[in-house]
């Protein structure tokens with residue numbers, strides 16, 4: 001998929017501001033960004049739910065025109081899956097399969113997303129996570145070559161997220177291209193080979209997650225020691241290390257900001273002073289920190 005110079009406005013609001021976006025076949029591509037960054041708008045364009053004001057978009061090798069009809073082979077959802085609450089999970093999939101003329105094995109599809117046990121329960125009583133799973137099942141009915149999912153992990157517990165990620169990995173192994181959005185960089189870290197960070201309608205970063213994490217920046221770390229008072233004195237005298245006296249500061253756990261070499265020096269000095277280091281870990285993952293820094297920079301422009 002290839003997008004060039006895509007702009008989309010809603011009245012005075014510029015939701016997408018001339019963005020380029022490339023996704024290779026069989027890739028799982030994550031779209032991340034804060035609220036209002038333009039993720040849903042971009043996914044909506046990929047699903048042909050809306051048309052860009054400017055720019056060109058090519059999906060599965062076909063240029064997208066101005067028609068509001070997704071090219072064959074594209075499936076997915078934005079703003080939550082559209083389901084019939086009064087019908088059971090199985091009836092929902094049967095109705096959608098009939099609408100789309102898809103000859104899918106419904107029980108098999110329900111099993112793939114982990115809903116076999118609730119196949120005959122009405123969707124009205126489903127949790128958000130169960131609805132998300134059923135939405136994924138609905139998208140799989142037509143065996144898409146491009147799957148577009150808006151926050152598919154929303155409402156899923158950790159086991160559910162792992163299951164859904166496993167389904168997406170299997171699909172990608174079979175050659176399906178997957179584009180999905182999330183608010184959290186660390187959710188996408190293990191799943192996506194490429195990520196694009198959107199901030200206020202612009203691309204702040206695109207590339208492999210490892211490239212983002214490798215960017216050297218100062219991070220906040222939680223530090224637990226055998227002697228917090230002595231540790232505070234050592235922190236104050238170590239160049240390049242700052243104590244964070246924010247609301248998280250308490251007697252036991254100190255928060256320090258430093259680049260890695262200064263942090264190494266701090267640990268050497270603490271040990272030299274006879275202070276045992278019991279815990280030293282970033283407050284947020286390096287990837288999440290890089291994501292937050294980039295989106296803050298972009299928002300400040």
Ligand SMILES: Nc1ncnc2c1ncn2[C@@H]1O[C@H](COP(=O)(O)OP(=O)(O)OP(=O)(O)O)[C@@H](O)[C@H]1O
Pocket residue numbers: 010013014015033034035036037038039040041042183
């Ligand atoms: N149909 C619409 N009418 C008016 N404004 C819209 C419409 N859709 C999106 N917008 C605006 O466009 C901008 C981008 O919205 P979008 O929903 O794409 O962001 P998002 O990254 O998906 O956000 P979220 O994480 O909150 O879902 C926002 O300022 C939003 O208010």
